[in-house]
Amino acid sequence: MRKIFSLAVILAFALSVPALAASSGGMPLSGPYPDGSRLTFATGGEQGEYYAFGSALAEMVSRKTATQVHIVASSGAMKNVEALYRNNAKLAFIQSDVGFYATRGTRLFSTKMDNFSTVAVLYPEPVQIVTLNPEITHVEHLRGKTVSVGQEGSGTYFNAVDILEAYGMDINTDINPVYESFGDSVEALKAGKIDAAIIVAGTPTPAVSELARAGKIFIVSLDDKHIMDLIAKHPYYGKVEIARSTYSTDENDVTVAVHSVVVARDDVKMEDVYNFMYGVFENADGLAKENARASYLTLKSAASYPAVPYHPGAVKYLGEKGILVSGKK
Numbered sequence: 001m002r003k004i005f006s007l008a009v010i011l012a013f014a015l016s017v018p019a020l021a022a023s024s025g026g027m028p029l030s031g032p033y034p035d036g037s038r039l040t041f042a043t044g045g046e047q048g049e050y051y052a053f054g055s056a057l058a059e060m061v062s063r064k065t066a067t068q069v070h071i072v073a074s075s076g077a078m079k080n081v082e083a084l085y086r087n088n089a090k091l092a093f094i095q096s097d098v099g100f101y102a103t104r105g106t107r108l109f110s111t112k113m114d115n116f117s118t119v120a121v122l123y124p125e126p127v128q129i130v131t132l133n134p135e136i137t138h139v140e141h142l143r144g145k146t147v148s149v150g151q152e153g154s155g156t157y158f159n160a161v162d163i164l165e166a167y168g169m170d171i172n173t174d175i176n177p178v179y180e181s182f183g184d185s186v187e188a189l190k191a192g193k194i195d196a197a198i199i200v201a202g203t204p205t206p207a208v209s210e211l212a213r214a215g216k217i218f219i220v221s222l223d224d225k226h227i228m229d230l231i232a233k234h235p236y237y238g239k240v241e242i243a244r245s246t247y248s249t250d251e252n253d254v255t256v257a258v259h260s261v262v263v264a265r266d267d268v269k270m271e272d273v274y275n276f277m278y279g280v281f282e283n284a285d286g287l288a289k290e291n292a293r294a295s296y297l298t299l300k301s302a303a304s305y306p307a308v309p310y311h312p313g314a315v316k317y318l319g320e321k322g323i324l325v326s327g328k329k
Helices: 001-025 051-062 079-086 096-102 157-168 182-190 206-214 224-233 270-283 284-290 292-296 312-320
Strands: 038-042 068-073 091-095 116-131 145-149 176-178 196-200 238-242 253-267
Touching: 001 270, 038 051, 038 079, 038 176, 051 068, 051 176, 051 253, 051 270, 051 284, 051 292, 068 145, 079 096, 091 096, 091 116, 091 182, 091 224, 091 270, 096 116, 096 157, 096 253, 116 206, 116 238, 116 292, 145 182, 145 284, 157 224, 157 253, 206 270, 224 238, 224 253, 253 270, 270 284, 270 312
Parallel strands: 038 068, 038 091, 145 176, 145 196
Antiparallel strands: 091 253, 116 196, 116 253, 238 253
């Protein structure tokens, strides 16, 4: 009788294992997957924040999981999308607006490049309208002024187009545009060659901080009505506030931001993207000690990018945290 009972217990347990595995999407996990691949991660220029933050993320994921992440420098989000398309990278940093353009074949892209999926949104990159002129307090005050709008055809350039259009202005006729990098824009402001510069980057932005250390600067705020209109037309933006302590301005400044996003080629294994998410978000506190950008990491923010569907590995990780996102079909 005892043998029959033992056999029944064994059979019951055996039948329960597939059910447990199915309920967790393949296997019940209390940690990362034990097998992983080596993934190349396209970041940004070696002196930039994408490269520095990417290094911290790659090191943490490689140390905490079986997935090994190797970073490479790049010249920005557009080139990163192209690297994914050509299979020269498996993971990449992009901006939320650039992902929107790529998957729709617009603005920066003449054809659709949609062979990638979202892994996670990481941190905001505010659109900062910077000036040394205290009389420029509203976007309308840029009319007739000389304004640096980023390098021609860049993501910053199109952010400038969007904001000016929201206020009824044309970038080519209502301002005198100049096309300069962040560093060159700061030097031009110092020299009095331009009236304002539009800079899109995580805050505090080193180039803007350098300018603020040299003297008083002003960040031009956007009003709520125009922000709502802008987001309704261009859903890759979000409303953000730049604290006055950031650049020692007189008050908190309100603007919009695009966001830095990690994306992966669709052919990256589910387990590797799951491990990337696990390595980053289970160790966010440790990352924040290494890089200030990690202080922005939250699961709610990670799941906030509807423009590009999520990779199955990200869907699984976020789902286990009770967060539902739209996955790539």
